[in-house]
Amino acid sequence: MNNTAIYRNLVRAVGLLLLQLLVLIRVDLGIGSFHYIHFLVYPFIILMLPVNTPKAVVLLASFAIGITVDMFYNSPGVHTAALVVTGYLRALILRFLAPYEGYTNKTSPTLVQTGFSWFISYTSVMMLIHCFAYFSFEAFTFVYFFDIFLNTIFTVIPSLVLFILLHLIFRSKF
């Protein structure tokens, strides 16, 4: 990871955290008893880290970002636990989705570098993991499995769409 990559990831982290904690935290799309839609964009900070980032750094970053989000959401540990799970499983998912010729040193799993179909499969799998973990930790019991399931589905899709839009708007040359 060279300096440009660090700089770019830091800017992305700050931007997404500001968006999440100042704007999306206030968005409520609930209609009547249908209150399953949430926007979670902060996991994309972890998702978009370069492929050759050391695994321990990914975990520590997950923990730090999770704690930050939890401070604003007033739910100590819930986002942290989910994001640490996501960061832990990132290496595994990346290995499963590895292209035939492998990753190069500079690869970041971004839309521009990897292509649309790979990007969609990678981000949707990761977001499913994250949202399922998050809503499970929030409920802390599988008694409400159906609620957890609905929450996961209706959070993954709008979050993904929102992030892709942002990604296209702030697209860089690389």
Add this chain to the structure above:
Amino acid sequence: MKISIKFATRKWSKLFPNGIFAHFMGNVFLILLRFGYHILFFLLEFVAIYLIVNYNQSQKEIFINSTNILATSVNQKVDDLERFSNLQQTNDQLKLENARLVERFIQENVNSTAQNIDTLLSDSLKYELIPATICNSTYTLRNNNLTLCQGSSSGIEKDMGVISDNGLVGIVRNVSPHYARVMSILHSQSLIDCAIKRNNAHGTLIWNGRNSRILNLVDIPKHISVLQGDTIITSGYSTIFPRGILVGKIKEVTLANGSNSYDISVELFNDPVTLNTAFVVRNKQAAEQLAIESQTTQ
């Protein structure tokens, strides 16, 4: 991975010179290098869940509830197991307790005025009951016998009566240190003195060998009123059985032509076939009574 471990070994062996401690530290570093990522994950996850459980009200309640349910169910399982393993002991205790209760009942029947029966000391009681287990019995033959699993070491002697909690069983004929042979009431030589509870008329209970629930009461003269459904109790006219043990009720009364006494069939309260516990009645004054009786008859 192999290459990196080799490299790491070389690197750390430079840092830690020879010796067991150095070797150990090198291994620790290798393990950290290999599994540090996973250890870090579990560490961070533990911290996060600790935060969840400690600082969120609903999750905290769920956690405490679940652990409570788990602990309670485990405790209950252990309790059940313990109770099961103590079952034999509990059973013995209950039998002894039963014996004490029946003892009190008998005592009340025998002489309710002569002695102060409120005392809990069993020394003051005339009759003592020894709980026993029936370990062998016959009931289909003409002459039936039982074996008790307690013998003279438990205090059982020859010619003691054997009762169950609601009826008669038999009379002890032979005793060894750990076993006792009992002549059942379903035996051709069994003659037990019984009485009708209502008017205290005495007769002898015998078995005619047909039905194990039906015995016959003979020698009751025909001037005494005998009704169907009358209760039969032991009369206490011997040293074997105390007075007042419930035996059965009259099922049928017939008077044969020219006969001087009734022919009464008695239905037993207990079923001798299904018994497995019994009490041996020990009469503490039996020897005294027998001695004075044999003196006078001479």
